[in-house]
Amino acid sequence: MKLYYIPASCSLSPHIVLNELGLDATLIKVDHKKHLTELGANYFEVNSFGYVPAIELDDGTLLREGPAIVQYLGDLKPELGLVPTNGTLDRYRLQEWLSFLTSEIHKGYIPLLYSTLAGKYVDTAKPKLEKRFAWIDEQLTARPYLLGDSFTVADAYLFALTGWGQAAWLTSYYKADIHFDNLHNLRAWYDRVKVRPAVQKALREEGLV
Numbered sequence: 001m002k003l004y005y006i007p008a009s010c011s012l013s014p015h016i017v018l019n020e021l022g023l024d025a026t027l028i029k030v031d032h033k034k035h036l037t038e039l040g041a042n043y044f045e046v047n048s049f050g051y052v053p054a055i056e057l058d059d060g061t062l063l064r065e066g067p068a069i070v071q072y073l074g075d076l077k078p079e080l081g082l083v084p085t086n087g088t089l090d091r092y093r094l095q096e097w098l099s100f101l102t103s104e105i106h107k108g109y110i111p112l113l114y115s116t117l118a119g120k121y122v123d124t125a126k127p128k129l130e131k132r133f134a135w136i137d138e139q140l141t142a143r144p145y146l147l148g149d150s151f152t153v154a155d156a157y158l159f160a161l162t163g164w165g166q167a168a169w170l171t172s173y174y175k176a177d178i179h180f181d182n183l184h185n186l187r188a189w190y191d192r193v194k195v196r197p198a199v200q201k202a203l204r205e206e207g208l209v
């Protein structure tokens with residue numbers, strides 16, 4: 001299996017999941033400006049949209065979209081509990097989180113990352129995003145992970161996204177300076193997830209630590 005990734009982007013989520021599962025995958029870095037893989041191939045020929053993550057299975061099948069990819073990976077080793085069993089309410093709860101993260105948080109960042117183009121819209125978009133993070137903070141009051149007592153693929157996705165609000169290179173250049181200083185549950189959750197060996201391995205493999 002291959003994972004196409006851009007360091008520190010949303011593809012960190014399936015990267016963490018691969019490591020949590022102990023799956024052996026070839027990591028292929030993509031240059032986000034030139035859309036060339038590190039092997040020199042045109043990435044648009046892999047994914048015509050040009051974005052990561054994408055995984056290529058051993059038979060050549062390509063799977064796109066982070067929320068689908070992490071569920072596919074989690075289902076390869078259900079015994080590790082990274083995804084609840086298909087068809088259960090918990091599984092729909094996971095999908096509820098993944099949908100929320102992809103549409104409300106991930107895409108909620110876009111005006112901040114393209115703040116020059118977005119102009120005054122940033123003034124609307126940023127408080128919306130902050131409100132959503134505050135809501136996540138509340139959800140974490142009584143539980144250590146998004147779905148309850150154990151880490152799931154939703155935590156891997158949120159970890160990739162929360163990193164954007166804190167990375168100095170993003171916050172200084174863009175208007176993505178979302179701070180979590182007053183969101184104590186989210187801060188504690190972030191620190192808890194960050195020390196996981198699979199997360200540390202992914203950060204090292206992407207050159208982020």
Ligand SMILES: N[C@@H](CCC(=O)N[C@@H](CS)C(=O)NCC(=O)O)C(=O)O
Nearest residue numbers: 009010011032050051052053065066
């Ligand atoms: N709908 C996609 C969006 C993925 C996405 O936005 N990827 C960004 C990185 S976080 C990317 O590859 N941007 C480069 C580009 O679009 O050319 C998903 O959820 O997987």
